[in-house]
Amino acid sequence: xxxxxxxxxxxxxxxxxxxxxxxxxxxxxxxxxxxxxxxxxxxxxxxxxxxxxxxxxxxxxxxxxxxxxxxxxxxxxxxxxxxxxxxxxxxxxxxxxxxxxxxxxxxxxxxxxxxxxxxxxxxxxxxxxxxxxxxxxxxxxxxxxxxxxxxxxxxxxxxxxxxxxxxxxxxxxxxxxxxxxxxxxxxxxxxxxxxxxxxxxxxxxxxxxxxxxxxxxxxxxxxxxxxxxxxxxxxxxxxxxxxxxxxxxxxxxxxxxxxxxxxxxxxxxxxxxxxxxxxxxxxxxxxxxxxxxxxxxxxxxxxxxxxxxxxxxxxxxxxxxxxxxxxxxxxxxxxxxxxxxxxxxxxxxxxxxxxxxxxxxxxxxxxxxxxxxxxxxxxxxxxxxxxxxxxxxxxxxxxxxxxxxxxxxxxxxxxxxxxxxxxxxxxxxxxxxxxxxxxxxxxxxxxxxxxxxxxxxxxxxxxxxxxxxxxxxxxxxxxxxxxxxxxxxxxxxxxxxxxxxxxxxxxxxxxxxxxxxxxxxx
Numbered sequence: 001x002x003x004x005x006x007x008x009x010x011x012x013x014x015x016x017x018x019x020x021x022x023x024x025x026x027x028x029x030x031x032x033x034x035x036x037x038x039x040x041x042x043x044x045x046x047x048x049x050x051x052x053x054x055x056x057x058x059x060x061x062x063x064x065x066x067x068x069x070x071x072x073x074x075x076x077x078x079x080x081x082x083x084x085x086x087x088x089x090x091x092x093x094x095x096x097x098x099x100x101x102x103x104x105x106x107x108x109x110x111x112x113x114x115x116x117x118x119x120x121x122x123x124x125x126x127x128x129x130x131x132x133x134x135x136x137x138x139x140x141x142x143x144x145x146x147x148x149x150x151x152x153x154x155x156x157x158x159x160x161x162x163x164x165x166x167x168x169x170x171x172x173x174x175x176x177x178x179x180x181x182x183x184x185x186x187x188x189x190x191x192x193x194x195x196x197x198x199x200x201x202x203x204x205x206x207x208x209x210x211x212x213x214x215x216x217x218x219x220x221x222x223x224x225x226x227x228x229x230x231x232x233x234x235x236x237x238x239x240x241x242x243x244x245x246x247x248x249x250x251x252x253x254x255x256x257x258x259x260x261x262x263x264x265x266x267x268x269x270x271x272x273x274x275x276x277x278x279x280x281x282x283x284x285x286x287x288x289x290x291x292x293x294x295x296x297x298x299x300x301x302x303x304x305x306x307x308x309x310x311x312x313x314x315x316x317x318x319x320x321x322x323x324x325x326x327x328x329x330x331x332x333x334x335x336x337x338x339x340x341x342x343x344x345x346x347x348x349x350x351x352x353x354x355x356x357x358x359x360x361x362x363x364x365x366x367x368x369x370x371x372x373x374x375x376x377x378x379x380x381x382x383x384x385x386x387x388x389x390x391x392x393x394x395x396x397x398x399x400x401x402x403x404x405x406x407x408x409x410x411x412x413x414x415x416x417x418x419x420x421x422x423x424x425x426x427x428x429x430x431x432x433x434x435x436x437x438x439x440x441x442x443x444x445x446x447x448x449x450x451x452x453x454x455x456x457x458x459x460x461x462x463x464x465x466x467x468x469x470x471x472x473x474x475x476x477x478x479x480x481x482x483x484x485x486x487x488x489x490x491x492x493x494x495x496x497x498x499x500x501x502x503x504x505x506x507x508x509x510x511x512x513x514x515x516x517x518x519x520x521x522x
Contacts, residue, residue, distance in 0.1 A: 056107035064109025066247040086438040088428040111249035114417040119425040125458035128466040134406040138399040143242040177372040203514040212333040220299040235330040342392035348495040358488040383442035389462040432459040493517040
């Protein structure tokens with residue numbers, strides 16, 4: 001009996017030793033993985049890049065460069081500024097400062113994640129052309145993934161190709177022609193409200209926010225702004241939370257253990273947006289009796305058609321449909337809202353160019369609404385919009401990553417580092433544009449972008465370039481031209497004495513305090 005008990009004890013001890021050894025080995029493995037991720041790999045990447053002349057602020061555990069960047073941004077964007085177009089040091093102080101210290105291309109850190117900032121135009125051109133597929137879109141994580149993850153903006157490969165085909169169909173030249181009357185009707189509706197502001201101050205930023213959501217609702221989803229208002233509002237709240245947390249580093253898995261109030265709200269918003277968009281899709285199907293060929297021809301209809309495509313290989317999921325519509329509700333309308341707002345601001349300050357644009361509008365359209373044929377003849381307007389996009393680019397940064405170890409120019413880049421391309425750094429470069437870079441001079445673009453940049457077209461890419469050029473480029477510029485033309489036909493405007501110049505990076509380059517102008521009817 002005693003021998004049996006002794007044997008059992010020895011067996012238990014042996015099992016305990018095995019379990020203990022296995023647990024120790026597991027903990028050692030976890031520690032090794034952790035150290036590799038947060039120390040050995042960052043130090044290896046930093047050493048590799050420094051050996052090639054790419055320097056930057058030293059890696060610091062656990063936050064990397066995020067605290068330093070947040071402090072710089074809070075200092076430069078905390079207060080309004082004098083009216084000036086020299087906004088690069090204010091909007092991206094870390095890029096402005098570190099390019100002066102470390103050179104045109106530098107390395108910094110988001111936690112343990114390496115970020116290569118590139119402001120050298122030829123390298124930017126090589127990255128965006130992506131001929132060998134070496135520079136896929138950067139992975140979206142956290143709040144950004146909830147906002148724009150899994151969309152045409154971020155997808156790669158087959159998923160991207162399916163949606164791009166749909167978007168090309170929706171926003172191609174002939175489709176855009178058919179959208180002109182709808183856009184004009186939405187602008188006319190806005191201008192109807194403006195009659196009560198004649199001789200008074202109006203915040204055009206707020207007005208353009210309503211207009212662009214109405215235009216997207218009508219042209220892409222066949223509905224009115226009022227039907228999708230709650231979706232826009234939820235997307236706006238999710239955008240605010242995303243911007244608020246962009247430089248906050250959380251360790252992987254932490255959100256599962258302890259959720260912040262922002263994470264809880266973001267999850268609720270994501271769920272609410274999804275349910276509302278699915279209801280929008282169901283409503284369309286009910287109206288058309290679920291017949292795929294009868295769903296219409298707008299963006300929503302095209303997405304629904306490939307959701308139900310008989311060929312399984314061509315289908316997208318309902319989640320993909322939700323993500324695409326969410327992105328268009330968010331980034332789609334914000335880009336045009338801010339382009340219009342900054343352009344009206346510039347024309348309110350530079351009234352000589354406002355008069356030039358008005359003269360051209362009357363020459364092309366007279367007192368009639370814009371037409372698709374006339375829009376392409378607005379040469380002065382095109383110059384003004386390009387100069388507005390140069391000085392106040394809505395999208396401030398484009399992102400990519402290295403899918404594998406890659407050669408960029410003379411550099412060898414390790415796999416899985418994120419690449420940031422600063423749009424505003426190039427558009428405010430004295431080397432490209434000259435000493436008058438911060439002046440509003442639309443005549444720079446009189447002979448096109450190539451001449452304006454001295455054949456350095458990679459210095460001006462407000463909508464990207466190469467195969468991933470924004471599919472909504474012509475949609476946005478057409479909407480801007482129609483809106484500005486109809487305003488100029490009816491009103492002259494000057495900057496209100498109450499205007500406060502407050503450019504801010506809020507996902508998109510935004511006039512934080514709005515754009516107040518005084519209207520005078522013609």
